[in-house]
Amino acid sequence: MARTATAPGVPTTPLGKAALEVDDRLIVAGPLRRTLNKVFPDHWSFLLGEIALYSFVVLLLSGTYLTFFFDASMREVVYEGTYAPLRGAEMSAAYESTLYISFDVRGGLFMRQLHHWAALLFVASIVVHLTRIFFTGAFRRPRETNWLIGVALLVLSFAMGFTGYSMPDDLLSGTGLRIVSAIILAIPVVGTWVHWAVFNGDYVGEFIVGRMYIVHVLIVPAIILALIALHLLILVKQKHTQFPGPGRTEHNVVGNRLFPAFAGKAGGLFFIVFGVCAALGGLVQINPVWLWGPYNPAQVSAASQPDWYVMFLDGSTRLFPAWDINLPGNYTIPALFWPTLVLPGILFTLLALYPMIERKLTRDTASHHLLQRPRDVPVRTSLGMMAVTFYVVLMISGGNDVISEKFDISLNAMTWVGRIGLVILPPIVYVLTYRICLGLQKHDREVLEHGLETGVIRRLPHGEFIEVHQPLGPVDEHGHGELAYGGAPVPKRMNQVGGARRAIRGFFKPIEEPAQVELEQRRDEHGLAAAESRELTTSGRPSDGGRPQEPRD
Amino acid sequence: MSTTNPQSDAPSDEGAPRGLRRWSRRPADGSPAAAARARRRSKHRRRVANVAGLMAALVLTGTLYSALSPAQATEESGATESSAEAAGRELYERSCITCHGENLEGVPTRGPSLIGVGEAAVYFQVHTGRMPLVRQEAQAPDKPAVFSDEEIDQLMAYVQANGGGPTLPSGDLREGDLTEGGELFRLNCASCHNFVGEGGALSSGKRAPSLEDANDLEIYTAMLSGPENMPVFGDNQLTPEEKRAIVNYVQTIKAQADPGGAGIGRIGPVAEGVVIWVVGVAALLFGIFWMGSKA
Numbered sequence: 057m058a059r060t061a062t063a064p065g066v067p068t069t070p071l072g073k074a075a076l077e078v079d080d081r082l083i084v085a086g087p088l089r090r091t092l093n094k095v096f097p098d099h100w101s102f103l104l105g106e107i108a109l110y111s112f113v114v115l116l117l118s119g120t121y122l123t124f125f126f127d128a129s130m131r132e133v134v135y136e137g138t139y140a141p142l143r144g145a146e147m148s149a150a151y152e153s154t155l156y157i158s159f160d161v162r163g164g165l166f167m168r169q170l171h172h173w174a175a176l177l178f179v180a181s182i183v184v185h186l187t188r189i190f191f192t193g194a195f196r197r198p199r200e201t202n203w204l205i206g207v208a209l210l211v212l213s214f215a216m217g218f219t220g221y222s223m224p225d226d227l228l229s230g231t232g233l234r235i236v237s238a239i240i241l242a243i244p245v246v247g248t249w250v251h252w253a254v255f256n257g258d259y260v261g262e263f264i265v266g267r268m269y270i271v272h273v274l275i276v277p278a279i280i281l282a283l284i285a286l287h288l289l290i291l292v293k294q295k296h297t298q299f300p301g302p303g304r305t306e307h308n309v310v311g312n313r314l315f316p317a318f319a320g321k322a323g324g325l326f327f328i329v330f331g332v333c334a335a336l337g338g339l340v341q342i343n344p345v346w347l348w349g350p351y352n353p354a355q356v357s358a359a360s361q362p363d364w365y366v367m368f369l370d371g372s373t374r375l376f377p378a379w380d381i382n383l384p385g386n387y388t389i390p391a392l393f394w395p396t397l398v399l400p401g402i403l404f405t406l407l408a409l410y411p412m413i414e415r416k417l418t419r420d421t422a423s424h425h426l427l428q429r430p431r432d433v434p435v436r437t438s439l440g441m442m443a444v445t446f447y448v449v450l451m452i453s454g455g456n457d458v459i460s461e462k463f464d465i466s467l468n469a470m471t472w473v474g475r476i477g478l479v480i481l482p483p484i485v486y487v488l489t490y491r492i493c494l495g496l497q498k499h500d501r502e503v504l505e506h507g508l509e510t511g512v513i514r515r516l517p518h519g520e521f522i523e524v525h526q527p528l529g530p531v532d533e534h535g536h537g538e539l540a541y542g543g544a545p546v547p548k549r550m551n552q553v554g555g556a557r558r559a560i561r562g563f564f565k566p567i568e569e570p571a572q573v574e575l576e577q578r579r580d581e582h583g584l585a586a587a588e589s590r591e592l593t594t595s596g597r598p599s600d601g602g603r604p605q606e607p608r609d
Numbered sequence: 610m611s612t613t614n615p616q617s618d619a620p621s622d623e624g625a626p627r628g629l630r631r632w633s634r635r636p637a638d639g640s641p642a643a644a645a646r647a648r649r650r651s652k653h654r655r656r657v658a659n660v661a662g663l664m665a666a667l668v669l670t671g672t673l674y675s676a677l678s679p680a681q682a683t684e685e686s687g688a689t690e691s692s693a694e695a696a697g698r699e700l701y702e703r704s705c706i707t708c709h710g711e712n713l714e715g716v717p718t719r720g721p722s723l724i725g726v727g728e729a730a731v732y733f734q735v736h737t738g739r740m741p742l743v744r745q746e747a748q749a750p751d752k753p754a755v756f757s758d759e760e761i762d763q764l765m766a767y768v769q770a771n772g773g774g775p776t777l778p779s780g781d782l783r784e785g786d787l788t789e790g791g792e793l794f795r796l797n798c799a800s801c802h803n804f805v806g807e808g809g810a811l812s813s814g815k816r817a818p819s820l821e822d823a824n825d826l827e828i829y830t831a832m833l834s835g836p837e838n839m840p841v842f843g844d845n846q847l848t849p850e851e852k853r854a855i856v857n858y859v860q861t862i863k864a865q866a867d868p869g870g871a872g873i874g875r876i877g878p879v880a881e882g883v884v885i886w887v888v889g890v891a892a893l894l895f896g897i898f899w900m901g902s903k904a
Contacts, residue, residue, distance in 0.1 A: 098901070099901065100897045100898050100900065100901030101897075103897040103900065103901075104897070107893050107897070140787060140861075141787050141788060141791050141858060141861060141862060141865075142788055142791065143787075143788055144786075144788045145788045145791070145792060158868075158869075159868070165868060165869055169869055169870075172881075173885065173889065176881060176882070176885040176889070177885055177889050177890070177893075180885055180886060180889065180890050181890070181893070184890065184894075227795060227799075227804065228804070228877060321900055324900065325896070325897065325900060328893065328896045329893060332889055332892050332893055332896075333889075336884070336885075336888065336889055338870060339870040339871060340869070340870045340871045340873060340884055340888075341867045341868075341869030341870045341871060341872055341873065341875075342869065342881050343877070343878075343881070344867065344869055344872075344875065347804055347805045347862065347875060348804050348877075349791060349792075349795045349804065352795070352796075354796060355795045355796050355799060355800075356799070356800050357795070357799040357800060357803050357804040357809075358799065358800060358801055358802065358803040358807075358808070358809025358810070358817065359803050359804075359807065359809055359876055359877060359879070360877070361877060361878040361879055362878060363878050363881070363882065364878060364879075364881070364882025364885065364886075367878065367879075367882065451882075455878075455879035455882075456810075457809060457810040458810075458876055458879040458880075459879075460810040460816075461808055461809055461810040461816055462874075465814075466747070466812075466813055466814035467810040467811065467812055467813070467814075468812055468813050468814075469814075563899055563902055
């Protein structure tokens, strides 16, 4: 290698040489350079999807550990383990192994709790990520595919959550499974056959836990992983959206390169997510199956709820009137069919098709890479808030017995609050959101036209008081600002345009001396500190009062 | 009051007006003054006699009444009242009679009959503070007990003596199999009181209360007497041994530490959902704000 070692740019360090060897064989330097140089825009809300990704990583890690000890079998056993209040009880092997993980496996209880908290966080972060995508219009062309993949991931995460919740075969999960069995049976015409196929017979049979196990640890995770990969590949291919701002156009991306800035940030966030899940898993008890007891179809407990994300379906079932439709020929469509199959069917269809619906209604088929501020699209924002309200009312109704018990409210009252609220609140929220959006828009325009409120009140020679406004840019002969609204945040306070000294740095506590900042500002002629020494250039009525110039003579 | 006015039979034929009579008390002439004094003395005497007669009549009536009417009552119950029962009666008549009636027969729309409920029901209702009731509502809430343990014993004796009914158990109330207790609790109790006795809602403001503060005897007597909306679990439904097993399970689970950390009410997914949003998501949002501010 003596000949090449003298060539310019050839690595001399051992690491560099090793890298060269690798690149000689795989030829990855080019693509890697392109990837590492990829630019990601910087905004806190773009990290929401990453929270979902990282909680999924936590789920994979902790779930793998749990598979070492979990026995997905419904074989009947007699418990002889550590937990005294159940010793001698008959239970399934699945429940017994869950108790074994909780009490006898080193770190088992922590891993179980970590897994469960991460699962709740996974769905929660998907939902928050989804609302961000929705309210900023990030789903618009060309990103409809990624929207559909995201909705599919949400549905799959529900499936993961449900199967994971049901596998331990405790009294709570068995109650949930019983309800799902009833929902399947409620499907018109094919319900019974589907139920027999899923459960391999009547409820509960001896197969369902084993089947759910394979779905939970193999099938759905594989699909989720594939879809996440596709989601990210499409994201990289289509490039990330960004909020409008100085220098940001439809044809560029302003931000940090993947390496090192963005990678450092993402790595840090991974550990924050892991830390939050681990803290919850270690400090807050979740799903204490030993308290619930083994599943027995003859038993049921008060306050049996699904995990929070499915609670809206429990709520819809609680709110829906008991309207069975009895057809001739001994056919019945049970009331359960509407709130648990029709309603989520409509909701998820609307959610998945929303980009197409909006495209159709607005006839906006152009490609968009710049995001919209929610206030600038009041109809969409209001529709979204309406949907969120609908969902939250259903979710609260899913826990209405607990709320009723803890806050001493009549359960019947809670049910009627839910029923009436479900119909009345979404339109109210629509109108309110719409007005708030318009109000915020108006205020943006007002600042652009008349300038910022400075808090300085002037008295004119004839006694009138005016508030001095600071225009954001050049003004016309009437004193009106000439800046157009660019879809980006408009400064609303003097501090944001350097009216006072800049903020002291430091998130938790100041990391610099205020006096130094003061001096620096004075030197650079920024802020009020500097203004003391110079004439207020915006004094007088016409230019900064935002009023037309009066002829002076 | 048929007593005559003592002044009404004073002779009015004296002729002299009242003012002059006063003047005539002067010892100028003796006889009219002496007569007046005599009249006054006899007036006093009559007045005293009348009052004494009235008092005597009242005392006689009262004595007769008290001698006759309780005699009938004791004849009914067939035995003389012990001192505890008497004290219990007194408490009953002071605090319970308005709604439960003077013979424990109950008052329509106010309170049920207490005949046959037994001392178990009295213990549960009074010891948990549910009785005496503050007001009529969907369900009597538990509150600090109004009566002392001694007074509760007296009330129990009184109610037990007048109608009988389930009695308090004796011995160690936790003498039962823990696992069996758990199984029985989940089968019979959990549907209202929740897996671990956290309580649950019933219709129209009624509820199955939390067993958090319940002592052994309260749980046992509740099963025996079936207060409010709770069914009665008689000894042929749950044998005394099974009841003891349930008490043992409830109290063991309550005292048991939560191995997983903070119990968050042991209420399951509702509390967990609140925690993941209020703690988990909030902490992470804070985290990404922080990272955003580092841009």
